[in-house]
Amino acid sequence: MLQFDAVVIGSGPAGLNAALYLVRAGLRTALIEKNSAGGQVLSTSEIENYLGFPKGVKGWELADLFSAHVAEYPVEHIRNEVLKIETQEENGPMHILHMQEGEDIKTRTVIIATGAVSRPLGVKEEEHYKGKGVSYCALCDGNFYRGLDVAIVGGGNAALEEALYLSRIVNKVYLIHRREGFRGAQIYLDKIRAVPEKIELVTSAVVDSLAGEPTLKKVVVRNVVTGEKRELAVEGIFVYIGHVPNVQFAPEALERNEQGFLVTDQEMQTAVPGIFVAGDSRAKLCRQVCTAVGDGAVAASSAIRYLEQLNA
16 A cells, blocks of 8 residues: 555645645655646636736646646656545554555545536536537637637636637627626626627526537526526537535545535644645635635645644
8 A cells, every 4th residue: 555644636726736835845745636737727718817927827837837846846646536535543543545546545644635626507408418519618618619609607707707718719709697797807897898799798697498409509598587588599608607526535524515615724624633625625715726826835734734743
């Protein structure tokens, strides 16, 4: 069985920064990731609010910079998936990570930084049209709809940012939001309202159904106030209505909030000694790259202190 001082699960901004702090403290550190390093940053077209990049930075560029920084240190990268975390008593809590492939891993400290996945739209036709018109990543799939009409669902920064991105490559974007007002930043709203010929706001509306064969051709929206329905002739729909945490492997002993996000104290410690959470998996108000990076630093610092106390 492999053994480390600390294991970080997930290599988004939180996980990468946590691994950086841990290995710089002299700990034997493993970073487990089942996909490419970078997390949700990889599916973000451009980040305009990360300090130090006044002209903005492409998501993939920032992810590459993060990865390159960590690559300067002897972090052991493991491409695998954690199926379950089991805690045993062995001169203090010892955590066993049961892996999908290969050897299980033993460690004194675990930092869960697996982020979250897109919340589904919730209409019955959604599954049928995945990959045939329904997408959750404008940067990944937007080019397939070049010159066509598409819809975006959502009212936060992610939806507004991607509406602006898509408006530069598609013919027209319908921005669908269940409320009249938007939760996103005013700077994005101002940019959207400056191009009404490219982005049409469809407010106080929800998606009622999807239709078309063999791929999506029509989105039916329903006004939540009047009940009136409207058909939008689109080739694609991009869903940005929040996220659900990717923590199905986490121990049941960890507290979760109503949405399923893991609860920690301000030091990223959970109710289980030696298990910490950082980034978008954690119950918190603000989910941004900067807060994920900060969470990773705090979680690693807490893990380092925890190990020092165990060894005292």
